[in-house]
Amino acid sequence: MDLAVVVLIQVLYAVASLVIISSGLAVIFGMMKVINLAHGEFMMLGAYAVIISMKLGTNLWVAMLIIAPLTVGLIGVVLERLIIRRLYGRMVDTMLATWGLSLLLIGIVTSIAGNTTAGVSTPLGSFTIGTYSVSSYTLVIIFVAIALALGIRLVLMRTQLGLIARGTMQKPDMANALGISPSVVYSVTFAVGAALSGLAGGFLAPLTGVVPTMGGAFVAKAFITVIGGGPAILAGLVSASSLFGAINQLATFITTPVVGEVALLVAAIVMLRLLPQGITGRFFRGAL
Amino acid sequence: MNRFAQSWVSAAFVLSVGTALTLGLPFVMDDYTLLQGTIYAIMAILGVSLAFIWGFSGILCFGQAAFFGLGAYTYAVAVINMGDSTIPFLIAIIVPALFATLLGYVIFYGRLSDVYMGVITLTVTLILFNLINSTAGPEWKIGSAALGGFNGMPSIPTLNFPGQVDEALTPAHLFYLTMICLLLIYLGLRCLISSKIGRVVIAAKENEQRILLLGYDARVYKLFSFVLGGAIAGLAGCLFANWGAFTSPTIFGLAQSAQIIIWVIVGGLGTLVGPIVGCVAIQWLTTQIGTQQIFNSNLILGAILVVFVLLVPRGIVPSLGDLLELLWKKFKSKPSHEITHSSQPLTPEKNLADSGPNLGAVEKPLSKGEQLA
Numbered sequence: 001m002d003l004a005v006v007v008l009i010q011v012l013y014a015v016a017s018l019v020i021i022s023s024g025l026a027v028i029f030g031m032m033k034v035i036n037l038a039h040g041e042f043m044m045l046g047a048y049a050v051i052i053s054m055k056l057g058t059n060l061w062v063a064m065l066i067i068a069p070l071t072v073g074l075i076g077v078v079l080e081r082l083i084i085r086r087l088y089g090r091m092v093d094t095m096l097a098t099w100g101l102s103l104l105l106i107g108i109v110t111s112i113a114g115n116t117t118a119g120v121s122t123p124l125g126s127f128t129i130g131t132y133s134v135s136s137y138t139l140v141i142i143f144v145a146i147a148l149a150l151g152i153r154l155v156l157m158r159t160q161l162g163l164i165a166r167g168t169m170q171k172p173d174m175a176n177a178l179g180i181s182p183s184v185v186y187s188v189t190f191a192v193g194a195a196l197s198g199l200a201g202g203f204l205a206p207l208t209g210v211v212p213t214m215g216g217a218f219v220a221k222a223f224i225t226v227i228g229g230g231p232a233i234l235a236g237l238v239s240a241s242s243l244f245g246a247i248n249q250l251a252t253f254i255t256t257p258v259v260g261e262v263a264l265l266v267a268a269i270v271m272l273r274l275l276p277q278g279i280t281g282r283f284f285r286g287a288l
Numbered sequence: 289m290n291r292f293a294q295s296w297v298s299a300a301f302v303l304s305v306g307t308a309l310t311l312g313l314p315f316v317m318d319d320y321t322l323l324q325g326t327i328y329a330i331m332a333i334l335g336v337s338l339a340f341i342w343g344f345s346g347i348l349c350f351g352q353a354a355f356f357g358l359g360a361y362t363y364a365v366a367v368i369n370m371g372d373s374t375i376p377f378l379i380a381i382i383v384p385a386l387f388a389t390l391l392g393y394v395i396f397y398g399r400l401s402d403v404y405m406g407v408i409t410l411t412v413t414l415i416l417f418n419l420i421n422s423t424a425g426p427e428w429k430i431g432s433a434a435l436g437g438f439n440g441m442p443s444i445p446t447l448n449f450p451g452q453v454d455e456a457l458t459p460a461h462l463f464y465l466t467m468i469c470l471l472l473i474y475l476g477l478r479c480l481i482s483s484k485i486g487r488v489v490i491a492a493k494e495n496e497q498r499i500l501l502l503g504y505d506a507r508v509y510k511l512f513s514f515v516l517g518g519a520i521a522g523l524a525g526c527l528f529a530n531w532g533a534f535t536s537p538t539i540f541g542l543a544q545s546a547q548i549i550i551w552v553i554v555g556g557l558g559t560l561v562g563p564i565v566g567c568v569a570i571q572w573l574t575t576q577i578g579t580q581q582i583f584n585s586n587l588i589l590g591a592i593l594v595v596f597v598l599l600v601p602r603g604i605v606p607s608l609g610d611l612l613e614l615l616w617k618k619f620k621s622k623p624s625h626e627i628t629h630s631s632q633p634l635t636p637e638k639n640l641a642d643s644g645p646n647l648g649a650v651e652k653p654l655s656k657g658e659q660l661a
Contacts, residue, residue, distance in 0.1 A: 035406075086598060092348055093597050095406060096553060099546060100593025107587025216542050220414045223407045258422040265415045269408055273398045 002130030007253060009129075013138045014252075015245030016145030020204070021218050022225040022237055023148050024197030029226050030233035031169045031189050034084060035091060037098040039222055040215020041105040042194050046072045046201025047210045048109060051118045060123055060206075068202030069195035076194025080187050088186070102215065109212040117209040137206060144203055148196070153234055165189055224268040230278020239279045244268060299478050302561045303471060310467035314460050322463050324575075327531055328568050329466040333473060334524040335551040335563035340477050341517035343558040344486070345510055346493030348402050351409030353544040354416050355384040355518040359525025360535040361420065361435075364444045369431035374450040380526035381519050388518025389511070396507040396514070410545070417540040440536025447530050457530075466527055470564075473520055477560055480516075489513050543586070550589055553596050556603025565605055 025039045036042075046068040053063040083101065087094045124136035156162035165185055168175040172182040200218075208214060225244055229236025247267045252260030275282050313325055334356055341347045362383040366376035391412060395405050424437025435441065447462070449455040457465065480486045492499045492506040499506050529535045538544065547570065555566025570589070577585045600607060 083594060083598065092402060092406075093601065095348075096549065097594050097597040099549070100590045100597060102590065103543075103546060103586045104590030104594060107584040107590055111584050111587060216414075220407075220411045224411055227404060227407055256422070258418055261418050262415050265411050269394060269411065272400060272404065272408065273394045276398050276400055276404075 002132055005129050006132045006134060009134055009138060010253065011246050011249045012142050014249035015241050016142040017204070018221065018225050018241035018245045019145040019149060019237060020141065020200045022222040022241065023152065024193045024200060025222045026226045026229070026233050026237045027152070027196060028190060028193035031165065032186060033091065035095045035098065037095055037219065038102040038105060039197055040219035041102045042072050042076070042197035043201030043204065043218055044109065044212060044215045045075060045105065046198030047205040047214065048113065049198065050120060050202045050205045051210055054120060060120065064202040069199040072198025072201070073191045073195030076191045077187060080190040084190060085183065085186065106212045113212065115212060117211045119209055120206045122206040141203065149234060149238055221264065224265060228268050228271055228278055230280035232280035232284060235284045236278055236280040239284065243279070298561070303475060306467065306471045306474070310464060310471070314463060319459050323459050323531070326459070326463045326466050328571055329470050330524050330527045330531060331571055332564040332567045333470050333527070334521055334548055335555070335567040336473055336477065336560055337517045337520035337524065338548050338552050339560050339563035341513050342552060344481055344493065345489045345513040346402065347510060347514055348406050349409045349517070350406045350545050350549070351413035352517070352521050352548045353540055354409070354413040355388060355521035356525040356528070356544070357416060357540040358384045358387055359522030360529040360539060362522070363526040363529045364441045364535050365430045365433040367445050368433035372451065372453050373445065373447045377447065377526060381522045384522030384525070385515050385519035388515045392511045392514040396510045413540055413545055417537055420537040420540060438537055440534060442534055444529050444533045444535065446533055462530060469523060469527070474560055485509070546589070550593050553593060554603055556605035559605050562603050562605035566603065
């Protein structure tokens with residue numbers, strides 16, 4: 001019984017971390033159809049923002065919740081203005097440019113911070129279920145994922161900003177005719193996506209070592225989740241995360257973490273063969 | 289596409305320069321420099337494999353490194369088990385080709401768009417990287433070959449003359465072999481591109497729907513070129529394993545995949561010789577950066593990729609070709625028809641724009657009629 005609860009928490013945790021990792025990408029790809037291969041590096045920047053502000057004496061939660069997303073969001077605005085906006089509508093070129101960007105960011109951070117692993121100790125300690133010990137931070141991650149999903153939904157569906165964003169993504173020229181500048185909306189959307197990536201990096205900093213190359217570990221998982229999810233941003237994100245997270249965690253539980261990772265990626269490829277449009281291309285149509 | 293990049297004149301030029309280098313370099317270089325030359329040529333083969341599948345059949349494969357690594361590992365495992373290197377050399381080409389068939393089946397028969405294709409190939413490369421990386425323990429053995437995990441596989445027996453296990457190839461021999469492979473692959477692909485199959489492959493890239501309506505199954509042609517590209521990359525991997533007698537999981541890494549893409553972008557997409565030029569230039573640059581220790585190589589590579597995508601999207605060789613064409617036009621007001629003809633298969637619109645209202649417009653529908661007949 002205790003084991004079942006622990007496994008359930010682990011599965012939820014795996015799902016939640018996929019949601020957190022992928023949300024920034026889901027916004028950028030889902031709304032703007034920009035494939036951002038520098039997503040992992042945005043997360044890396046978020047993690048470094050946390051490390052640096054911790055060193056300067058900031059509270060961990062302030063660093064994770066405010067400083068990381070703010071920093072990366074600002075970097076996102078600058079990069080969108082300099083590079084991404086020149087490539088809208090050219091998907092493959094965006095992919096290549098952002099890949100170049102990812103190498104560039106790794107290079108810059110390596111030059112500044114060195115190729116060493118920095119770390120933040122995991123806060124909050126742990127609690128026990130029967131004879132098993134579970135880190136409390138696991139629950140924080142699950143909670144953050146739920147909050148993120150609800151937050152994205154609320155912003156997109158219930159606010160003026162979300163309405164403008166959704167409208168611009170559907171018909172930029174129409175939005176323009178109604179007095180909204182698509183260029184500004186794209187900028188803001190990209191910044192929000194980048195900020196979400198930064199937030200993800202910040203929250204994962206205590207769980208993984210922080211190195212300049214840490215992004216590579218996340219980018220494939222994030223992509224496969226977003227693409228597996230299909231056209232609906234939020235429903236796709238949540239459903240794909242649930243499917244892949246559960247597969248990953250159960251395979252990990254039965255065998256080893258490496259097999260778990262591989263099972264996730266293989267499951268994703270098989271699923272894309274069966275459902276080339278992603279999960280929401282077939283189910284939950286018309287959902288957000 | 290300009291006519292210099294696509295004409296047989298340029299092919300003959302490339303082949304003669306290649307032959308001259310093959311014959312000449314071993315006399316002017318010492319063994320160490322020759323080894324450097326060999327790695328350039330090996331990477332050039334890898335670059336050509338992506339140049340073909342991306343530039344001519346429009347398959348953006350982010351995982352060309354997967355086939356490369358698979359070739360290297362297959363050769364290593366097979367040669368340790370067999371001793372004689374002849375069959376392992378062949379297996380190292382066949383296994384990546386089979387893997388490409390499987391992967392290509394999923395991609396092309398699933399009708400995934402090129403963006404998804406990029407992501408899937410990237411993912412597969414990461415899977416292989418993760419898998420091989422975790423095989424460090426002594427229980428991970430294929431036959432008598434320990435996979436070695438993140439430590440890689442050291443002291444791989446190098447190629448020997450077919451049938452004679454004790455007669456290993458010297459560095460000079462390996463250089464000759466690599467250059468001959470490179471030149472043969474270049475020539476072979478040039479012939480393929482000008483053949484009927486090659487024309488269909490290119491047409492499928494330009495407009496898949498139209499080629500379907502003409503009665504060709506575009507998926508088969510795409511799969512064919514993907515598998516061919518995988519086999520060539522596997523060959524490059526096999527040669528790589530021979531070059532250093534060593535292979536490690538880093539050759540599956542994202543950095544490796546990114547490099548191949550950068551060679552093609554810098555050299556020029558849609559040409560075969562461009563990526564060779566790009567490969568040599570970038571390799572030379574990274575070596576220089578490595579010895580200078582001022583800038584991080586990732587930083588430079590990333591900057592180059594961003595700058596080329598934004599400012600020189602056509603790459604070095606086509607841009608140089610444009611320059612040559614401009615000069616050519618100054619000397620000769622009327623371009624000769626033979627050369628225009630051989631530049632046909634690619635992008636009719638561009639051709640028309642480039643070469644003015646001449647044969648191009650009449651030629652294209654005719655050649656399609658021939659294919660239908």
